[in-house]
Amino acid sequence: MGNSHSSKQTHAQQQRTLIRQRSAPAFSRISLGCTSGNDSVLSSDPSRESFSLVNEKVAWRDREKLLLDRGDQPARHHLTPSPQIHYSLAYAPITEFPQGDTSPAYHDFIRAYPEYQLTWILDTLRRTDYSRLERTGETYVDYMGGALYPESLIRVHTTFLNQHILGNTHSVSNSSQLSASCAAEAREAVLAFFRAPPEYTVVFTANATAALKLIGEAYPFANGSSYVLGADSHNSVHGIREYASNRGARICYIPSTQTGGFDAPTAKHILLRNRPRSRDAAPCLFAMTGQSNISNAKNPLSTLEYAQSLGYHTLLDAAALAPTSVFSLAETPVDAMAVSFYKMFGFPTGVGALVVKKTFLEKLQRPWFAGGNVDVVQVPGTIVTRSHELYERFEDGTINYLTLPAVVDGLRFLSAYLPFLPLRLSSLLHYLTSRLSQLRHDTTGTPVVRILSRLPVRRPKSVGEQADCGSIVSLIFLTPSGDMLPNSFIEYAASKESVSLRTGCMCNPGGAAAILDIEDDMKQLYPGVTLKDFEHVVGRELGVVRISMGLASNFQDVEKVLQFASSVGTEKTRQVLWTRWTEASGTSVGQAL
Template identity: 60%
Template sequence: MGAALYPERLIRVHTELLARSLMGNTHSINNSSQLSSNMVEQARKAVLEFFDAPPGYVVVFTSNASAALKLVGESFPFTSSSSYVLSADSHNSVHGIRQYAADKGSRVAYIPATQEGGFYLCKAKRLIHRNRPLFRNRHPSLFALTAQSNISAWKSPLSLLTYATQFGYHTLLDAAALVPTTSFSLTDHPVDAMAVSFYKMFGYPTGVGALVAKKSFLEKLERPWFAGGNVEVVQVPGMVVTRASRVEERFEDGTVNYLVLPAITEGLRLLSSYIPYLPIRLSALLHALVENLQKITYPNGAPVLQLLSHLPQRRVRVVGEEADTGFMISFLYLLPSGDPISLRFIDFLAQQHKISLRTGCMCNPGGAAALLSLQHSMAQLYPTVRLHDFERVVGRELGVVRVSLGLASSYEDVWEIVRFSRRLVNREWREWWWKKWLDEEITVGGDGVTLKAPATSAESGRKEEGGLLRKWASMWTVRTRT
């Protein structure tokens, strides 16, 4: 699901801390406030140590990774001669920075995605060079790199950060999908700023992320507003403002979540004991999952599913060795005819069997369009377009099925997905559930339109899937390929 399961030990230790402590707002000097401040500083130190940060880095706590990326976007000093360069296979929170760049008249340049997501290194370098800032200090430019795609499993070559820096770019790394299962060192890859989300790493707490950044980089950013906690003096009435002396505090609006930040310290301590060995175990799980899924076919020999994301080419067998892809796969379930099965039906089917699957475009429209070969259709979008309008044009749902492996994943989890996929081979089982799904109320596209399958659908359970697909297509008004 893209969110780690929260460990029992982490919840227990944190609950015990809250039960025996009295913590107060950090913006004071009383005893409870001092305790909170000490806990916050311990959390900052734990984050810097976990990511092997050299001197000069600071930690800004945010509500999530998206908020960390937004801090950079809204404060970066874009000009009409600046550039913002990013990969098409990126999270929407990375794409969103383009709004700030465009508002200042800056160029927005996309590294095109390959059919399997990710990009070609030569094209990335060529585009970075072509859009380089001519005057580094007068026209600051930003290069944002997605360390690992959350839909294609692509791992970006981190050497691009150094390459972009050589041409005068400031560098921003979206590491949210990478660091839950992969060690990362800021000493080896000294990016200007990096966004992370802790619930993705160890499940708890939600609502806390961080921007880990060079102090020198933050000092070049221009915050568009101020709030309680990130200022020392405010003239009222008047316009005089003196920002907080500590640069990281200038970017923390209001009171930090001091009650849950101690859980970050314990969570990083827990993850530190596993992450050196995690790639070996997850590599074995991923290979077992892929190998077993690829063997499942219908009686006519057609595959039950189509794997779309980057697949691992090798097993991780040594501590410290990095995997060549992320520990996840994106795919589509298919009918014997080769047509994709509705994602909404797969969602329904999985729920009935107590399985939580992630379906959709994963907030990564560029990556999804690449995997589904919809880049041309994406180029035809117009302002105010809605998702159901787009799906109506392309004749299919925009999205995939994703299975992610993490800290708590086991062979039992892998086997459950394989067993679920094998059940689709049984035509009678498949049609029985399809009929049951059609007989239920279905909400389409999030636009409030509720459709009810006609009563006759209950009598068509024995028909081939093609007929059922056409019935569903007529209800949904989408030109489903049959």
């Protein structure tokens, strides 16, 4: 009748089959281990590219196999390192250079940010898993657009696909059972990575946008409902307002600050004013962006807890937060959270997830059904029996079963290195923004750039410590007279210097309007207005230049960005690039300005 099936194997049997068939090759020559706080400090020799430490990936699989051989369900906390584990790495001596960089600039950087040396294992990772960056000469600073995949993840996944046969999960064949086992393992890995309590499940989607759309189309908005969200949010969060308003709900925006994000007292006031008035009142939804993809602001997670205390359902857009920040659903139990895996570890694209409480999922009302999420469909007629598994009711058609094994491996890969990222990226961000602010045009002595995004206030000093903002810089480039240089020119010039960055409004119109100070102009928009119309009113190209860092970023990347920015401040170099750009684009200098 439908496309679901009744498996002849128990979940534990499926998992045992998968554990036997899947090998656990090392991702790279690094086997990252961890020690308790009482253990001796690990070797700090940065020249070593393999270590006699515990291979966490093998250890996780061994522990799972032990449980499964006893017939038990896999324990989620066995899939990721315990949050109580302390990573111990010593400072590398100042005379040693893990990146092979002996330049005076790097030497000065290390003296100013000695804590950066605690993250030298990521330099080894750069050499082993991102060697293509050096081979191609490309400087990649668009991690917010998409993370770079580690080469070993591709090798592991390709090997697995070459050695096994995976089939559509809607069957009982051996190939289908293996796919179903991989999907079950992937769900457990996602829940473990985010330390989700047992009341959560995972719905696989095409990306974070699809996960957010799923909430929008299925949430029971009604007359009297409120949909509260921050102005500094991705369009995928704004888009939910279409479903809300069509069903009579109020749309309530929390204004952005001048540097993005929202002011916590203001947010709480708006939430209080639009809260559900009684237990039987129309349901209300609060959607919060964990980290802005343009302003670099992190919103306080405590706001979610406050909203829940008022009776709201809570939705967290963690697409920009998850790649470089540790997040625990046990500590912040939102009703639903959306993520995209390519933003976290680069591969696979086309797979995201809604990590959601089962009780919340039961409240959602799907406006349609499809193959894969039904058991019986009466045709002709109106009777539909949904799938027995709750998550299957929200997964339309066939899930991306060929790439789900890579989700498991990618999460385990990222979990080994994630504790080091806030410290590393914070050091690089402090250095980058400080140096950018000092750049001056060689002819007038005026600033070359204006930084618009939020700057960090606090400076992490130890591994595992979280940063108070993200790892992006949104800015505009200025002419010697102080006018804004067109972003399209900057993007062209950067490409000629092999620098991959991004320009525009980043699908975040509210955040862009706040940091660009064009919120009053935004109020003047009218139905049918185009981007070209809007830019004509404002008098310049809209958007910013965004530099975003991630897992493979290092000091050399930052230096290359600084060299590029400095070249824009040099009259002779800029004029050559400008002439080439105008010739290539067919735009006169006057029109461009």
